[in-house]
Amino acid sequence: xxxxxxxxxxxxxxxxxxxxxxxxxxxxxxxxxxxxxxxxxxxxxxxxxxxxxxxxxxxxxxxxxxxxxxxxxxxxxxxxxxxxxxxxxxxxxxxxxxxxxxxxxxxxxxxxxxxxxxxxxxxxxxxxxxxxxxxxxxxxxxxxxxxxxxxxxxxxxxxxxxxxxxxxxxxxxxxxxxxxxxxxxxxxxxxxxxxxxxxxxxxxxxxxxxxxxxxxxxxxxxxxxxxxxxxxxxxxxxxxxxxxxxxxxxxxxxxxxxxxxxxxxxxxxxxxxxxxxxxxxxxxxxxxxxxxxxxxxxxxxxxxxxxxxxxxxxxxxxxxxxxxxxxxxxxxxxxxxxxxxxxxxxxxxxxxxxxxxxxxxxxxxxxxxxxxxxxxxxxxxxxx
Amino acid sequence: xxxxxxxxxxxxxxxxxxxxxxxxxxxxxxxxxxxxxxxxxxxxxxxxxxxxxxxxxxxxxxxxxxxxxxxxxxxxxxxxxxxxxxxxxxxxxxxxxxxxxxxxxxxxxxxxxxxxxxxxxxxxxxxxxxxxxxxxxxxxxxxxxxxxxxxxxxxxxxxxxxxxxxxxxxxxxxxxxxxxxxxxxxxxxxxxxxxxxxxxxxxxxxxxxxxxxxxxxxxxxxxxxxxxxxxxxxxxxxxxxxxxxxxxxxxxxxxxxxxxxxxxxxxxxxxxxxxxxxxxxxxxxxxxxxxxxxxxxxxxxxxxxxxxxxxxxxxxxxxxxxxxxxxxxxxxxxxxxxxxxxxxxxxxxxxxxxxxxxxxxxxxxxxxxxxxxxxxxxxxxxxx
Numbered sequence: 001x002x003x004x005x006x007x008x009x010x011x012x013x014x015x016x017x018x019x020x021x022x023x024x025x026x027x028x029x030x031x032x033x034x035x036x037x038x039x040x041x042x043x044x045x046x047x048x049x050x051x052x053x054x055x056x057x058x059x060x061x062x063x064x065x066x067x068x069x070x071x072x073x074x075x076x077x078x079x080x081x082x083x084x085x086x087x088x089x090x091x092x093x094x095x096x097x098x099x100x101x102x103x104x105x106x107x108x109x110x111x112x113x114x115x116x117x118x119x120x121x122x123x124x125x126x127x128x129x130x131x132x133x134x135x136x137x138x139x140x141x142x143x144x145x146x147x148x149x150x151x152x153x154x155x156x157x158x159x160x161x162x163x164x165x166x167x168x169x170x171x172x173x174x175x176x177x178x179x180x181x182x183x184x185x186x187x188x189x190x191x192x193x194x195x196x197x198x199x200x201x202x203x204x205x206x207x208x209x210x211x212x213x214x215x216x217x218x219x220x221x222x223x224x225x226x227x228x229x230x231x232x233x234x235x236x237x238x239x240x241x242x243x244x245x246x247x248x249x250x251x252x253x254x255x256x257x258x259x260x261x262x263x264x265x266x267x268x269x270x271x272x273x274x275x276x277x278x279x280x281x282x283x284x285x286x287x288x289x290x291x292x293x294x295x296x297x298x299x300x301x302x303x304x305x306x307x308x309x310x311x312x313x314x315x316x317x318x319x320x321x322x323x324x325x326x327x328x329x330x331x332x333x334x335x336x337x338x339x340x341x342x343x344x345x346x347x348x349x350x351x352x353x354x355x356x357x358x359x360x361x362x363x364x365x366x367x368x369x370x371x372x373x374x375x376x377x378x379x380x381x382x383x384x
Numbered sequence: 385x386x387x388x389x390x391x392x393x394x395x396x397x398x399x400x401x402x403x404x405x406x407x408x409x410x411x412x413x414x415x416x417x418x419x420x421x422x423x424x425x426x427x428x429x430x431x432x433x434x435x436x437x438x439x440x441x442x443x444x445x446x447x448x449x450x451x452x453x454x455x456x457x458x459x460x461x462x463x464x465x466x467x468x469x470x471x472x473x474x475x476x477x478x479x480x481x482x483x484x485x486x487x488x489x490x491x492x493x494x495x496x497x498x499x500x501x502x503x504x505x506x507x508x509x510x511x512x513x514x515x516x517x518x519x520x521x522x523x524x525x526x527x528x529x530x531x532x533x534x535x536x537x538x539x540x541x542x543x544x545x546x547x548x549x550x551x552x553x554x555x556x557x558x559x560x561x562x563x564x565x566x567x568x569x570x571x572x573x574x575x576x577x578x579x580x581x582x583x584x585x586x587x588x589x590x591x592x593x594x595x596x597x598x599x600x601x602x603x604x605x606x607x608x609x610x611x612x613x614x615x616x617x618x619x620x621x622x623x624x625x626x627x628x629x630x631x632x633x634x635x636x637x638x639x640x641x642x643x644x645x646x647x648x649x650x651x652x653x654x655x656x657x658x659x660x661x662x663x664x665x666x667x668x669x670x671x672x673x674x675x676x677x678x679x680x681x682x683x684x685x686x687x688x689x690x691x692x693x694x695x696x697x698x699x700x701x702x703x704x705x706x707x708x709x710x711x712x713x714x715x716x717x718x719x720x721x722x723x724x725x726x727x728x729x730x731x732x733x734x735x736x737x738x739x740x741x742x743x744x745x746x747x748x749x750x751x752x753x754x755x756x757x758x759x760x761x762x763x764x765x766x767x768x
Contacts, residue, residue: 038716042723045708067691067716075694075712083708307451310459324429324467328459332422332451339426342723 001140001196001223003255009363011370013247013274016361019255021087021139022193023079024054028255028276029364031267031357032057032089033284033350037066038082041284042342043350045083050320051350055087055139057279060132061096061124065115069135076182077137089279090138092129092171092200095228095260098147108163110144126170130178130197137180138195142226143171145200150232157204161213164202172197172220198224198257205234207245214249225250226257227275231266240269247274264293264356268376271360272369283353287345290334293352295379299327301345306331319351385524385580385607387639393747395754397631397658400745403639405471405523406577407463408438412639412660413748415651415741416441416473417668417734421450422466425668426726427734429467434704435734439471439523441663444516445480445508449499453519460566461521473663474522476513476555476584479612479644482531492547494528510554514562514581521564522579526610527555529584534616541588545597548586556581556604582608582641589618591629598633609634610641611659615650624653631658648677648740652760655744656753667737671729674718677736679763683711685729690715703735 002020009015019026033040033048035056040048048056058078063069072081078088097103101113110125129144145164148157175197199217203209217225227246230239243258250256257277258270267278283293290301294314299306301313312322313330321330321344333341363372386404393399403410417424417432419440424432432440442462447453456465462472481487485497494509513528529548532541563578583606587593601609611630614623627642634640641661642654651662667677674685678698683690685697696706697714705714705728717725747756 037720037722038713039722039724042727044724044727046704066720067712071692071712074692075710081710081713081716083713308455308458320430326459326465328451328455329422329465329467332465336421336423336450338421338423339723339726340423340428343426343428343727 003224003253005253007365007367009272009369010367012272012373014271014360014364014369015252015274015276016364017255017276019055019087021055021196023085023087023139026054026087027361029267029271029357029360030054030277031353032277032279033353034059034279034281035082035084035088036281037062038072038078040346040350041288042339042346047343047347048084051347051354053086053350053354055089056084057089057091058082058136058138059093059096060090060129060136061093061100063136064093064122064132065117069132073135073137073180074183077135077180079137080182087139088136089140089277090133090136090142091259092142092144093124093132094129094142094144095147097124106146108166126167127174130171130174134175134178134180134195137182137193139193140224141175141195141197143168143197143200143222145202145228148202148204148229148232150204150229150234152204154204154206154209157202157206157209161203161209164200165213165216168199168217168222169220172222196223198222198226200226200228200259201246201250202229204229205238205242207242210242210246211249214246218249218251222254224255224257224277226259226277228259230258231261236266239266240273243270243273243275250274264353265376265380267353267357268360268373271364272373283349284346287349288342290341290345291349292330292345293349297380301327301330302334303331313348314352317348317351318355319348321345321348321351387608387637389637391749391751393753394751396656396757398655398744398748398753399636399658399660400748401639401660403439403471405439405580407469407471407523410438410471411745413651413655413741413744414438414661415737416661416663417737418443418663418665419466419468419472420665421446422456422462424730424734425672426723426730431727431731432468435731435738437470437734437738439473440468441473441475442466442520442522443477443480444474444513444520445477445484447520448477448506448516449501453516457519457521457564458567461519461564463521464566471523472520473524473661474517474520474526475643476526476528477508477516478513478526478528479531481508490530492550510551511558514555514558518559518562518564518579521566521577523577524608525559525579525581527552527581527584527606529586529612532586532588532613534588534613534618536588538588538590538593541586541590541593545587545593548584549597549600552583552601552606553604556606580607582606582610584610584612584643585630585634586613588613589622589626591626594626594630595633598630602633602635606638608639608641608661610643610661612643614642615645620650623650624657627654627657627659634658648737649760649764651737651741652744652757655748656757667733668730671733672726674725674729675733676714676729677733681764685711685714686718687715697732698736701732701735702739703732705729705732705735 199222583601693711
């Protein structure tokens with residue numbers, strides 16, 4: 001994987017870059033829709049292509065449990081399985097092991113846990129996280145990190161951060177030389193690419209720990225760095241401050257990825273602080289709950305006031321839903337519990353996120369991102 | 385509406401025709417997917433276009449209750465509301481009033497009923513059925529008929545059939561001169577077309593009653609005739625026999641529509657008996673339950689045997705799902721309760737129905753439909 005840093009905004013830390021992966025090019029800053037179970041909920045691959053989604057995130061933990069990474073591997077890998085020919089980033093499963101499963105035991109080796117699906121017991125380790133991601137055929141893999149609860153003491157955060165560093169090192173060592181090989185890939189046209197492995201900066205809300213984590217990860221020389229453990233309940237200003245303080249310790253020539261974040265406002269602010277990559281379930285999950293993003297704030301489509309409303313969700317939006325359907329129709333679908341409600345709302349919300357990022361990229365290219373930032377803050381279009 | 389009878393199969397009663405409506409041309413025999421609540425469940429308009437769906441059926445009763453036919457009318461009619469620019473056939477609401485609502489009172493005037501959604505009381509009459517369908521902007525409307533339970537005695541069936549005849553006459557009189565006018569339609573590009581009104585042959589399982597119903601309806605001169613009250617529990621051979629006995633009483637120059645039928649085998653058999661139009665929830669509803677039609681029978685996608693199956697649902701099928709996804713992926717989506725499962729399964733099943741009908745049209749054109757019929761019976765591809 002190669003990262004090109006194309007230009008920087010002169011008045012903020014915003015960056016315009018380009019990721020070259022084995023499955024194609026990704027323009028950064030980029031928002032990655034979440035395809036937890038090998039599907040971005042309710043979207044066909046065609047719809048994702050029409051939205052110009054450039055890269056997806058999939059969850060190793062979910063796919064390990066169901067249908068199983070070995071099954072996906074035997075079927076030619078995740079790209080072929082879900083018919084997605086563009087890049088895929090996989091998480092390490094750590095976050096889900098810590099948040100979804102019943103933990104049985106955690107030590108330096110790894111985590112013994114119970115599946116949230118059927119209660120079966122399994123073991124997750126740095127090596128396992130790599131094996132699963134290699135088997136899936138991910139383009140960008142993540143190291144397994146110890147996911148800290150919020151709030152945590154400095155002592156707890158330090159211990160956890162150190163464990164994450166040890167695990168990062170084990171992931172890196174285990175990854176070396178491992179390139180996915182798929183059954184019959186020579187005859188099947190399956191593209192086999194050496195995956196990149198990103199480090200993850202941890203350290204809770206403590207600047208000294210974050211700095212140590214970043215510095216030592218950079219010493220290990222990863223092709224990209226994520227900032228993990230944020231948006232877990234800490235105040236927004238603190239989150240921005242942590243990003244701001246971590247940023248100088250990350251090499252300019254490598255992409256930076258803020259995991260699991262966030263609202264449109266979060267994206268704008270974090271881009272101003274030098275972040276290149278994002279993922280979040282917010283646009284897709286909110287869509288299914290009838291919460292639709294617009295440039296003037298959001299609308300909750302089930303409200304009675306939309307019953308007869310012939311206007312689109314957002315008259316300034318260029319998505320196929322806004323060009324085609326009235327709020328009244330979208331409200332009807334939501335109230336009637338129709339599947340098409342989730343489909344259309346998801347298309348609109350993803351378009352909103354991706355279009356916002358596209359516009360941001362343009363503003364960075366023209367070295368006017370500070371203007372976009374000012375307008376976005378004034379409009380407050382992005383309630384958190 | 386104009387119906388062209390293009391050709392007839394020399395060895396069966398199968399017909400090849402063409403319906404010209406204000407919203408475009410429909411090749412017959414035709415299968416109409418069901419869009420109960422102004423949406424074919426889980427399908428976007430683009431997906432229906434890609435499947436080359438030529439005409440949809442929508443349910444007046446459902447749309448009357450929610451969001452209300454007046455609301456849809458104010459928003460420019462059903463075509464604009466659901467962004468469907470091809471023809472729409474609406475039922476009269478009779479079947480749903482009889483089957484879904486709590487009936488309060490039925491007499492010659494109409495039916496007092498309680499909504500299955502909120503228990504509110506309303507009144508349905510032949511005139512109401514026309515008003516609702518005109519307000520929706522339907523291309524083909526249906527008369528309100530009295531829907532008989534199965535089994536029913538000759539006495540009950542006769543009484544019901546006579547009531548349906550009286551109602552048919554009232555529908556026809558009420559319809560005359562009524563053309564939908566939509567608010568601002570002159571400036572909105574909304575196409576306003578005079579809808580056709582079809583009569584419905586009733587009479588239960590009694591040939592004399594069916595014959596009387598058909599003859600008297602034909603005397604009223606409708607632009608098309610439906611056969612109603614079948615596939616309600618009677619044995620299949622009896623259903624076919626009734627169609628066979630009604631057919632000679634229907635004018636060759638008008639389209640015949642078998643309501644709510646059925647399995648692929650039913651379609652093949654009924655086409656051989658001279659039927660031109662069909663609707664059924666089977667392909668879409670079965671899709672959501674993971675029942676997928678194939679030329680060799682059906683498959684139930686949740687079965688464990690498909691867990692690692694790299695093959696498409698049907699290797700001979702040309703649909704985008706079979707060209708793209710494995711059974712293993714479709715099983716995974718179904719087991720994981722993903723929305724995309726309903727979407728992809730629906731695309732496949734609708735394609736199967738529409739492709740079957742397309743092939744049938746070709747066989748009729750080449751005067752070889754008897755061959756298709758023989759092969760279909762032998763293959764038994766269509767369990768009922």
